[in-house]
Amino acid sequence: MTERAVVGIFGAGKVGTALARLLLAAGHEVLIAGSPRQTALDLLVGVVAPGARVVTADELVEASDVVFVAVPFGKAGSIPWNALSGRVVVDAMNYWPPVDGNIAEVDADPRSTSEQNAARNPDVRLVKSFNHVGYHEMEDDxxxxxxxxxxxxxxxxxxxxxRAIVARLIDAIGFDPVDGGALAHGRVLEPGHPAFGRELSAAELGALLTPAAAVAA
Structure with missing residues (x-):
């Protein structure tokens, strides 16, 4: 990944647009693809994330160095996972029953939700991050x-x-990246688990992840 990356974001909601603003401020190019049912998406993005460019899903996949998935968890199946083979993809989603409803197969699956998403296409270089910090804290902190x-x-x-590529983006937007190792360790970042929704130092967050080590940016 070059110093100035092209970052694609699936999702033009509060999380997606907050990510866009932070990444733009850090000097990256940002592409956004939203739901086909979102009307006037160009206008919305022009107001809330000026500088980001609205593109089709195919254009986003083709042009992006890193792809963020920031849609509601229940809409994860709408992402073109098969087209993302070989791509670094950041799963920034959370399974949230009050929003998504209770999904029986997810509730019954012992794997973390990101492991479940990774299984959609094992050739995707999936990383779980950004999901345990609220969109408002991303900008405020x-x-x-x-x-x-x-x-x-x-x-x-x-x-x-x-992981190292995503860690550099984390550092660039103003946070200390902490390497938590394997994807399975991401369970502690999910709702109802120890790291979710807490403002933690690198040492505090590292203590919750096994293994854990600060990533050099």
């Missing part, structure tokens, strides 16, 4: 590198190089 008050963000996945 972003701080320069070295600031003692800087919060952290975890990155887990079975592809070490993909």
């Amino acid at each position: 972003s701080l320069p590198a070295g600031d003692p008050l800087r919060s952290s963000m975890a990155v887990v996945g079975d592809d070490e190089e993909a």
Whole structure:
């Protein structure tokens, strides 16, 4: 990945547009693909994430160095997973029954939700991150590198190089990246688990992940 990356975001909701603003401020190019049912998407993105470009799903997949999936978990099946083979994909979703409803097969599956998504296409270089921090905290808590008050963000996945790529993006938007190792360790980042929704230092977050080590940006 080049220093200035092309980052694609599936999802033009609060999380997707907050990510877009942070990534644009860090100097990256941002592409957004939303639901076909979202009307006036160009106008919306022009207002809430000026500088981001609205594209089709195919264009986003083709052009992006890193792809974020930031749609409601129940809509994960609408993502073109088969087209994402070989791509670094960040699963920023959370299974949230009050929004998604109770999905019996998800409730019965012992794997983390990101492991379930990874199984949609084993050739995707899936990383779980950004899901355990609220979209408002992403912008409110972003701080320069070295600031003692800087919060952290975890990155887990079975592809070490993909984790490092996402860690550099985390550092660029103002958080200390913490490497949590394998994708299965991402369960602690999900709703109802220890790291979800908490503002933690790198040391505090690292203590919740096994293995855990700060990622050098």
